[in-house]
Amino acid sequence: MSSDAADAVFDALADPMRRQLLARLSAHPASATELAGELPISRQAVAKHLTLLSGAGLLQRERAGRDVRYRVTPAPLSDAVDWISEVGGQWDARLARLSAALGSRPRH
Amino acid sequence: MSSDAADAVFDALADPMRRQLLARLSAHPASATELAGELPISRQAVAKHLTLLSGAGLLQRERAGRDVRYRVTPAPLSDAVDWISEVGGQWDARLARLSAALGSRPRH
DNA sequence: GTAGGGTGCAACTCGATGGTTGCGTGATCA
DNA sequence: TGATCACGCAACCATCGAGTTGCACCCTAC
Numbered sequence: 001m002s003s004d005a006a007d008a009v010f011d012a013l014a015d016p017m018r019r020q021l022l023a024r025l026s027a028h029p030a031s032a033t034e035l036a037g038e039l040p041i042s043r044q045a046v047a048k049h050l051t052l053l054s055g056a057g058l059l060q061r062e063r064a065g066r067d068v069r070y071r072v073t074p075a076p077l078s079d080a081v082d083w084i085s086e087v088g089g090q091w092d093a094r095l096a097r098l099s100a101a102l103g104s105r106p107r108h
Numbered sequence: 109m110s111s112d113a114a115d116a117v118f119d120a121l122a123d124p125m126r127r128q129l130l131a132r133l134s135a136h137p138a139s140a141t142e143l144a145g146e147l148p149i150s151r152q153a154v155a156k157h158l159t160l161l162s163g164a165g166l167l168q169r170e171r172a173g174r175d176v177r178y179r180v181t182p183a184p185l186s187d188a189v190d191w192i193s194e195v196g197g198q199w200d201a202r203l204a205r206l207s208a209a210l211g212s213r214p215r216h
Numbered sequence: 217g218t219a220g221g222g223t224g225c226a227a228c229t230c231g232a233t234g235g236t237t238g239c240g241t242g243a244t245c246a
Numbered sequence: 247t248g249a250t251c252a253c254g255c256a257a258c259c260a261t262c263g264a265g266t267t268g269c270a271c272c273c274t275a276c
Contacts, residue, residue, distance in 0.1 A: 006127075007124060010118075010121050010122055010127070011122060013118050013121075013122075013188075013192075014118055014119060014121075014122030016115060019114075019118070019191070019195075022195050023194070023195055026194075026195045026196075072195065072196075074192075074195060074196035077192050077195070077196045078196075080121075080188075080192065081189060081192060083127065084121075084182075084185050084188065084189060086131070086134075087127075087130050087131055087134045087180065087182060087185070088134075088182035088185045088186075
């Protein structure tokens with residue numbers, strides 16, 4: 001029951017800026033420069049976050065001519081929810097339904 | 109839609125040692141010294157983690173004579189799941205059921 | 217009362233990381 | 247072809263935080 005994959009996800013979600021990026025990208029795909037224009041940090045800082053998020057499998061890179069668009073691929077999020085349901089499930093039976101609901105998702 | 113409470117939870121879950129502590133404590137309440145005996149870090153390091161987890165509302169302190177026992181109170185975890193369902197819900201309708209399932213929990 | 221074990225507080229080290237700037241590369245368009 | 251814009255890489259800085267050690271305090275038991 002190694003939360004091996006969950007490690008990367010929790011690490012990716014740890015930073016508020018990365019959660020903001022994920023929320024923003026879940027609404028609509030965008031490029032690093034585009035995102036940097038909407039946020040108070042530089043393009044390179046955004047790019048670092050996007051690289052880390054991609055590493056966790058939460059983003060998909062798509063080259064579009066001169067720029068690169070990123071789109072959310074939230075499948076790995078269920079690894080985090082699985083872990084949470086394991087911890088919380090022992091305390092509250094309602095959380096047990098989570099792993100059941102997520103059990104049917106395509107893994108990876 | 110402030111992920112204000114989720115901030116503390118994601119920060120608490122970011123560290124692997126803290127997740128390990130939570131998993132351990134969800135099985136059975138314990139004291140800091142007790143936990144330090146089972147882990148490769150000092151009691152004070154454990155105590156710091158427990159303080160942070162308590163601050164996020166994930167643990168409840170219970171003084172028992174000379175020692176202090178900690179027990180898991182996973183209610184704040186649903187703040188994290190709520191955030192995840194917001195991001196992932198736009199991609200996969202299955203995750204939308206999560207917030208519905210968690211919506212009936214006592215908030216705070 | 218006194219010894220001992222658990223807790224709490226404070227100072228310190230050190231590695232990780234979020235952020236920056238600078239520069240080189242590649243693709244687009246006039 | 248040349249100007250421009252987006253990207254990638256590298257070096258650098260500063261802060262944060264996980265871990266440690268040391269010591270003082272409190273509760274319990276003998």
